[in-house]
Amino acid sequence: MATYSQTLRTARQQDFERLMGILARYSIHIILIVWSLACLLPLLLVVSASLTDEIALTRNGYGLIPSQFSTEAYTFVLQDPTAIVRAYGVTIFNTLVGTVLGVLVMSMLAYPLSQPDFRLRRPLSFFVFFTMLFNGGIVPFYILMTQYLKLRNNILALIIPHLVGVWYVLILRTYFAGLPRELLDAARVDGAGEWRIFFAIVLPLSKPALATIGLFVALGIWNDWILALYFISDANLYPLQYLLQILLANANVIANMRQLSTQAIPLQTMRMAMAVLATGPAAIFFLFFQKYLVRGITLGSFK
Amino acid sequence: MDIHVKEGQIAAAPAAAPNRMQRGLTTMRGQHFRRNLTWFLMALPALIWIFVFKYVTLFGVVIAFQDYKGRRGISGSDWIGLKNFEFLFATDSAVRATRNTVTLNLMFIAIGLVVALLLAWLIFEIYTSALTKFYQTMLLLPRFISWVIVSYFVFALLSTDNGVINKFLESIGRDPVAWYNSSEFWPMILLTVVLWGGAGIGSLIYLSGMLAIDPQLFEAAKIDGASKWQQYRFITFPMLKPLIVINLLLALGGIFSADFGLFYQVPRNQALLYPTTDVLDTFIYRSLIELQNVSMAAAANLYQSLVGFGLVLAANWVVRRIESQDEPLSLF
Structure with a gap:
């Protein structure tokens, strides 16, 4: 009898717990859905604004659904797409060259540092990783770039500073150190030189790590505007993000143009359209490769 | 012999x-x-x-x-010896920039850590769900967006005349706020932006740490009747401690440097907002580029680097004192 009621009670308790469990799961999903939407909606706000009629936007304000649909902003931007096409060209060039060169140069440093037989491993590791603790900062860097390397208004100023990231070298070194040593030693016994081993064995075996670091470097270059802010004043060399920043910061310039021009410039919606044109393709591209980013976060968090 | x-x-x-x-x-x-x-x-x-x-x-x-x-x-x-430093600290702006940098960073680190851990825990609890992939993608999305674009939509939200927030305030009969003129709101606005941009990626770090924990530990705890909170308190949290300490250490070491992109773009370099949004990095930028005062910028820069270096050493020293032999946590 006692056992029966006991069983009953535990059964009821279990039901209760199960119910609570389901409730908890639903609340978790609700919180995460809200957070996910919060990540997405601000971007949709920009897209929606770019597709809204300029006057309607001024009257009704920004909203998630265009209060009055219009593609005027895009027509206006694409009327003379020279600036945006050029900026796209500059950014794509920087990203491609910078990513390939950067990943290559960093791997070439990380590989020797990952080899226990390398005599200079310890001193060079210190030389490399000490820079994570102390650096001169932006002012000496600015002086170096402008006064000594003379890179003002030079496209290299947007690429070279991105080539090496000490943190990425650290990740690559850890990854290379995990490659099967027997494989490298076997190749050495067979008479393969270190360059050959590096290009024919190490790099092909490290594709996931290279893709991850490559994605980080590419993202860094693609989204960079700070170097342009410091070193570029020639409009022909504006990268995409800097063009956007100029467009947002110099509202007065464009507003003045509006008074002079006979045609009304859809100022606000035009800016938003530019933002969409500049970000859209890249965001889709990067989302496509996001698994490498997730992997990189994990790589970076352990060692 | x-x-x-x-x-x-x-x-x-x-x-x-x-x-x-x-x-x-x-x-x-x-x-x-x-x-x-x-x-x-x-x-x-x-x-x-x-x-x-x-x-x-x-x-x-x-x-x-x-x-x-x-x-x-x-x-x-x-x-000229220490003249630049005298000049630097004679102005209120350097002191103000220091205060802003440290207090805002402390707030970002503390709240950011709690939110990232919480999000990671939530995803961990429902990890087998089909929606997990969607959540992870959405949480990572802000990582792909440059600060320039962030400033665009923050402007769409906060624009005085036709921003979303002011339209909403009007619709419920409240007065609109001139956000870009009112510095008192900006610590909260910046915190929101930082959490929006960083909590997702932070949570994925901790999530990967949680997934690396042996599931048998949780099974055993469940059999012993441990509640979810107890499991978190006595299994998850201790297992994540090394990761948390390393991240905190790095963050505390960087407490003297602010994310230039965030502080330059999002408040849109509005002088009226400087009281709460001007940090050392924006201050140095202005001294260098706008005021063309290279020496003072360099002095502020050196001050920032030295204190930052000291903080990394100090944080590492603290961790060395508290770490146990079998579980080294410090960087060096």
Whole structure:
């Protein structure tokens, strides 16, 4: 009898717990859905604004659904797409060259540092990783770039500073150190030189790590505007993000143009359209490769 | 004695009579040297880069003690001792920028850690769900967006005349707020933006840490009747501790430097917002580019670097004191 009621009670308790469990799961999903939407909606706000009629936007304000649909902003931007096409060209060039060169140069440093037989491993590791603790900062860097390397208004100023990231070298070194040593030693016994081993064995075996670091470097270059802010004043060399920043910061310039021009410039919606044109393709591209980013976060968090 | 003689003989042997084995050894040594040389040549491009951009620039900090003139260069400029620092701290802006940098960073670190852990825990609890992938993608999305674009939509939200928030305030009968003129709201606005941008990626770090925990631990705890909170408190949290400590250490070391993109773009460099949004990095930028006062910028820069370095050392020292032998947490 006692056992029966006991069983009953535990059964009821279990039901209760199960119910609570389901409730908890639903609340978790609700919180995460809200957070996910919060990540997405601000971007949709920009897209929606770019597709809204300029006057309607001024009257009704920004909203998630265009209060009055219009593609005027895009027509206006694409009327003379020279600036945006050029900026796209500059950014794509920087990203491609910078990513390939950067990943290559960093791997070439990380590989020797990952080899226990390398005599200079310890001193060079210190030389490399000490820079994570102390650096001169932006002012000496600015002086170096402008006064000594003379890179003002030079496209290299947007690429070279991105080539090496000490943190990425650290990740690559850890990854290379995990490659099967027997494989490298076997190749050495067979008479393969270190360059050959590096290009024919190490790099092909490290594709996931290279893709991850490559994605980080590419993202860094693609989204960079700070170097342009410091070193570029020639409009022909504006990268995409800097063009956007100029467009947002110099509202007065464009507003003045509006008074002079006979045609009304859809100022606000035009800016938003530019933002969409500049970000859209890249965001889709990067989302496509996001698994490498997730992997990189994990790589970076352990060692 | 006998043994010593033998050792001496062996050591002397190579010079006396090189045999086949010995020749093999020297070629191996030669190979070893060649290999080391190749490795060094491989590393050279990146080493040169690091030397130029990280070490040569270290010497550049001497500008902080000079009356630097661009056309005269570092070697030709006059030395003026600590005058730049006196000048720097005579202005309220440097002190204000320091205060803003530290307090805002502390707030971002503390709240950011709690939110990231919470999000990671939530995803962990429903990890088997089909929606997990969607959540992870959405949480990562802000990572792909540059600060320039963030400033665009923050503007769409906060624009005084037709921003979403002011339209909403109007619709419920409240007065609109001139957000870009009211500095008191900006710590909260910046915190929101930081959490929006960073909590997702932070949570994924902790999530991967949670997934690495042996599930049997949780099973055993469940059988022993541990509640979810107890499981978190006694299994998840202790297992994540190394990761949390490392991240906190890095963050605390960087407490003196602010994310320039965030602070330059999102408040849109509005002078009225400086009381709560001007940080050392934006202050240095303005001194350098807008005011063209290279020496003062260099002084602020050196002050920032030195205190930052001190903080990394201090944080590492603290961790070394509290870490246990079998679980080293410190960086060096």
